[in-house]
Structures are given as C-alpha cells and as structure tokens.
Amino acid sequence: VHDLGKVVAMLLSHCLASLTTIHSVPCIGPEITGLFYPQYGIVLDAGSSHTNLYVYEWPAEKENDTGVVHQVEVCKVEGLGISGYSHDTEKAGLSLQHCMKRAQEVVPEQHHRETPVYLGATAGMRLLSLQNRSIADRVLSAVEKTLRSSPFNFQGARVISGQEEGAYGWITINYLLGNFKSSRGTSGALDLGGASTQITFVPDQEPIESQENSLHFRLYGKNYNVYTHSFLCYGKDQALRLKLSTQNGSLLDPCFHPGYLRIMNISDLYTNPCIANGEQQLPFTQLHLQGNGDYQRCRMTIQKIFNTSSCPYSSCSFNGIFLPPLQGEFGAFSAFYFVMNFLNLTTEKSPVPLDKATSTVESFCSRPWHEVKAEFPKIKEKYLSEYCFSGTYILSLLENGYGFTMEKWQNIQFLGKIGSSDAGWTLGYMLNLTNMIPAEKPPTRPLSHASYVGLMVFCSLVLVAVLLLSWLAFHKPKCLQKGLI
Incomplete structure (x- = not known):
C-alpha cells in the first residue's frame, strides 16, 4: 500500500501540474461554457466602386491558431463606393444601413455588444482626400454616424494606406493557407x-x-x-481613364468590342487626381468612343x-x-x-x-x-x-x-x-487590429473543452484513489491485516 500510495501521489502531482498550466480556463462557475462560444468580427471594405461587409467567426479557445477564423457572411452594399457620395455625403452613411441590419441577423444578439466593427476605406477615398480633404472627412463622418448607431462595438472608420492594403492582403492569404505555421x-x-x-x-x-x-x-x-x-x-477603372486621357475626340478604340459606342464627358475624365494634366482646354466637351476590338x-x-x-x-x-x-x-x-x-x-x-x-x-x-x-x-x-x-x-x-x-x-x-473566406485585405486587417496573430509562437497549445473535462475527470479519480488508499493504510481493515503482516 505504501508503494502504491507513492505511485498514486506521483500521478496526482503530475495531474495538478498539468492543471496549473491552463491559464485561460476558469476553475469553476458558469463562465466556463462561455469561453467556448464563437466570437465575431465585422469589417467593411469601402472600395472605390462599391463597399462589401464581411462577418467573421472563430472559436474563442483557438483565438491564436492560424486558419480558424472563417467568413460566415458577405453583404454587398447597394449603390456607389462611399467616395462616390462626395456631392451628398450623408448618403454615404445611409447606404450602409441594409448590410448593417444583415450583420445583426447573422451575429447572435447576445454577441452584438462584444463584436468589433471596423471600416477601412481604400484608393477611392485616398483619391478623394487628395482632391478635397474636407469632403473626404465629411464622408467618413457620415459613415461613422451610421456605424455608431449599430449595436456593435464600433472601433473606427479610416482611410488605410496603399502599403497597409498590400500588407493585409498578404497576411490574409498566408493565414488562410496556413503558411505562417x-x-x-x-x-x-x-x-x-x-x-x-x-x-x-x-x-x-x-x-x-x-x-x-x-x-x-x-x-x-x-x-x-x-x-x-x-x-x-x-x-x-482608373487605368482606363489614364488610357483614354491620351486620346482625343471621336476615335476607334481597340479596347472595346466592334460595334460598341460610348460617349464620355470630358469633365468626367479630367477632373481626377490621376490625370496629371488636370482638366485640359479642348475644343470639344465629349469623347465618342467606337470599339473595334483589336487586342494587339x-x-x-x-x-x-x-x-x-x-x-x-x-x-x-x-x-x-x-x-x-x-x-x-x-x-x-x-x-x-x-x-x-x-x-x-x-x-x-x-x-x-x-x-x-x-x-x-x-x-x-x-x-x-x-x-x-x-x-x-x-x-x-x-x-x-x-x-x-x-x-x-x-x-x-x-x-x-x-x-x-x-x-x-x-x-x-x-x-x-x-476555403469559405474571400481572398482580400479585410481578414488581415481584423487579425492585426485584434492582435490575433502573436509575434511569438505560443509555448503550449490551450486545451480544448473536451480535453479539459477529460483531464478534470481523470484527476478526480486519482484523488479518490489517493483518499481510499490513505484510509486503507491507516485503518488496516481485518480482512487485509494478514496480508499486510
């Protein structure tokens, strides 16, 4: 019994040591199940031509694992990109309401307050900022007003740099492909x-x-x-404008199909920061493009x-x-x-x-x-x-x-x-802002819910065995005394 007690005591020691390494799991209380609920994040990609809203989901206990965040919803906002509302900035915010309501349906109500929502505006707003900074600021204010009125945890709306856009796209695809691990x-x-x-x-x-x-x-x-x-x-879109700005008047355009006709206002073409010469003094006000479909x-x-x-x-x-x-x-x-x-x-x-x-x-x-x-x-x-x-x-x-x-x-x-997620910069943006990709490799992998419960049951059985053997060792029932002499 003495030797067996040593063995069981050793098992109990190892069991307790294992339990002390579980930092993220509460020992008791109703919160234990809450840890394993899914968590959500929302990112709006405010591009030059349109805006998309993405809803992401991940299990909380695997927050630092690559490839565990997945997209559960994408909602395409009707109408223009937010930079297209420069003449009626309030509509930039109103245009997002339908997709924000859709997000409220996708994310369970009990998770609304804890779900972060971000908006990143890309090159369309970068161009508008170069053209008229005050209008760009009013567009962002209108967008923020709508997002703040939602039940989610609004974390900000801003114009991201081109370098950020490239970096977050790189993070997204390598995260989803599992390349970081x-x-x-x-x-x-x-x-x-x-x-x-x-x-x-x-x-x-x-x-x-x-x-x-x-x-x-x-x-x-x-x-x-x-x-x-x-x-x-x-x-x-802007590359097409750059190409057209090198052409004059009525012309055959090799980049459109034979028989296609398009009429463009000169003012629409040249009032743009991408056209280096600005609005040119031309003797005509329109471009008449007629396609002839010549690839070369x-x-x-x-x-x-x-x-x-x-x-x-x-x-x-x-x-x-x-x-x-x-x-x-x-x-x-x-x-x-x-x-x-x-x-x-x-x-x-x-x-x-x-x-x-x-x-x-x-x-x-x-x-x-x-x-x-x-x-x-x-x-x-x-x-x-x-x-x-x-x-x-x-x-x-x-x-x-x-x-x-x-x-x-x-x-x-x-x-x-x-997998189930769109390739793009939005997931990388959210991963970065929520610090979900650690700089250092986690020293130990957190236990799953099932593993944790299994370990608790095992340790409980070991504890019962230790108590039983201790009782036997001190009380020495008559049926065992002969065997112990």
Whole structure:
C-alpha cells in the first residue's frame, strides 16, 4: 500500500501540474461554457466602386491558431463606393444601413455588444482626400454616424494606406493557407481594385533597396522582411481613364468590342487626381468612343501609361518603382480573379498558360458587341463592355509591369475564396487590429473543452484513489491485516 500510495501521489502531482498550466480556463462557475462560444468580427471594405461587409467567426479557445477564423457572411452594399457620395455625403452613411441590419441577423444578439466593427476605406477615398480633404472627412463622418448607431462595438472608420492594403492582403492569404505555421514558405499577394493595385511578397534579396517598400513582421516566432508597393491610379477603372486621357475626340478604340459606342464627358475624365494634366482646354466637351476590338493595338495603348524609361534601382516595375526579382508562388485576387474568372481563365489545378490566356482575351475582344451582349444579358453593360480592356490590362500589368514571364506566370493562382473566406485585405486587417496573430509562437497549445473535462475527470479519480488508499493504510481493515503482516 505504501508503494502504491507513492505511485498514486506521483500521478496526482503530475495531474495538478498539468492543471496549473491552463491559464485561460476558469476553475469553476458558469463562465466556463462561455469561453467556448464563437466570437465575431465585422469589417467593411469601402472600395472605390462599391463597399462589401464581411462577418467573421472563430472559436474563442483557438483565438491564436492560424486558419480558424472563417467568413460566415458577405453583404454587398447597394449603390456607389462611399467616395462616390462626395456631392451628398450623408448618403454615404445611409447606404450602409441594409448590410448593417444583415450583420445583426447573422451575429447572435447576445454577441452584438462584444463584436468589433471596423471600416477601412481604400484608393477611392485616398483619391478623394487628395482632391478635397474636407469632403473626404465629411464622408467618413457620415459613415461613422451610421456605424455608431449599430449595436456593435464600433472601433473606427479610416482611410488605410496603399502599403497597409498590400500588407493585409498578404497576411490574409498566408493565414488562410496556413503558411505562417508551416515550413513551405509564404505566398505573394497580387491585389487589383478599381483605383489601385498592390504587389506584396517576401523576396530573396536582402536588404530591400527601397525602404519605403519594406515592411518587417514577426509572426509565430518567424521574421518576415516583406516587399510591398501600391500603385495608386493603376486599378482597372482608373487605368482606363489614364488610357483614354491620351486620346482625343471621336476615335476607334481597340479596347472595346466592334460595334460598341460610348460617349464620355470630358469633365468626367479630367477632373481626377490621376490625370496629371488636370482638366485640359479642348475644343470639344465629349469623347465618342467606337470599339473595334483589336487586342494587339489595345495592348500598345495600355503600354503608354507605364513609364519604363528610367530606373534608379537595380530593377524596377514601372514609373521608377523598385521591384526585386519575383519569388515563389503568388495569389491574385479581387479584380484579378473576377475578370479572369469571367474569361474562364481560372482553375483550381495548374494555371492556364500565358499564351492561352493571351489568345483567349484576344478572341474575346474581337467578338461583335451585339453578340457579347446577347450572350450575357444579366451583366450590367458598363461592366460587360470593359472586360476586354480589363483582361488586356491585367495581362499587360502582370507580364510587362511586374515581369511575370511565361515561366513565372505558372506561379500565379487566381483566388476567389480560400476555403469559405474571400481572398482580400479585410481578414488581415481584423487579425492585426485584434492582435490575433502573436509575434511569438505560443509555448503550449490551450486545451480544448473536451480535453479539459477529460483531464478534470481523470484527476478526480486519482484523488479518490489517493483518499481510499490513505484510509486503507491507516485503518488496516481485518480482512487485509494478514496480508499486510
């Protein structure tokens, strides 16, 4: 009995030591079950052309695990992006009400007060701030008014920088792919919006020559020296404006389908910070665009908006911006994915070869407008008419702007979703603001609810055994006395 008591005492000691390492689990009380409820976060992506609201969910006991946060809802806000309400700023806030009500339906009512809500505005608001800072501030105030009136825990609405947008997109895709806790390295991120485009990756070259394009992260005990750059005015919508600003009067436009006609006001084109010359004194007030669907000529006109004449570094993309040699796999999302998916150039397996992508876009551009319109009657004319330009622009940007050769093109994967979550910057933004990715690797993995209960039952049984043996050792019942002598 004495020896057995030693063994049981040792087991009890180990059991108690294990229990003392569980910092996050209360010992008693009704709160114990609350720890394992799901938690929620809401992020609004206020882009240049529209706003999306995302609702994320994760189990509280796995808060610092990669890949456990998943998207449970996306709500597309009707109407313009918030920067489009510069002439009626109050409507910027009112436009969000429908999706905020949808979020209240998705997030259980008992979690409303603890659920953080963030709004990040991107390149559309960056441009509006450059054009008229006071109007941009009024737009944000209207947005804040609506978000503060919701039952959620409003954490702020602000214009994020292009560098932040690139970095958060990189964090999102690597978090969802589980790269931060693996040995396979990280993936680069390619993001394309309406007003800006971002490229972000970890290069082999160190140090990064241009410090303004360099970011340092320490995540899960690993250091990452990240290259990132955001090209304001080179999102697909603003790039089209840049291209059109190089043309004059009535013309055949190679980037629209044969038979397509569009009339644009000169004032709409030139009153924009992206057009360097400002509003020009022209003898006409409108542009009459008539498509002729010539891919090769379209690509030539697009090349004019990329300045590759000088590079103050060892290597550049365009406009004198440093770009280190491309390294590793890349995930291309947002408009990169939407445009290429429409053109049937996305695949879950091996990427579509560059030459096939080129021939596909070329063939699509040459199709008559009446034929394209008849095939896709449910797509808004503005979007449908611009797929030829957008597809050509994407190929030109990736191949000529960033240097994705035919070989390196195979490293690009066009991503709509990773699991249940959209690829984009919003998840990375929330993870950063809620400190859900630790700088250091957690020393011990917190126990799950089932493991905790199992350990408590085991320790209880050991304790009962110790008490029983102690009683037997001191009282020595008659039936055992002979065996003990």
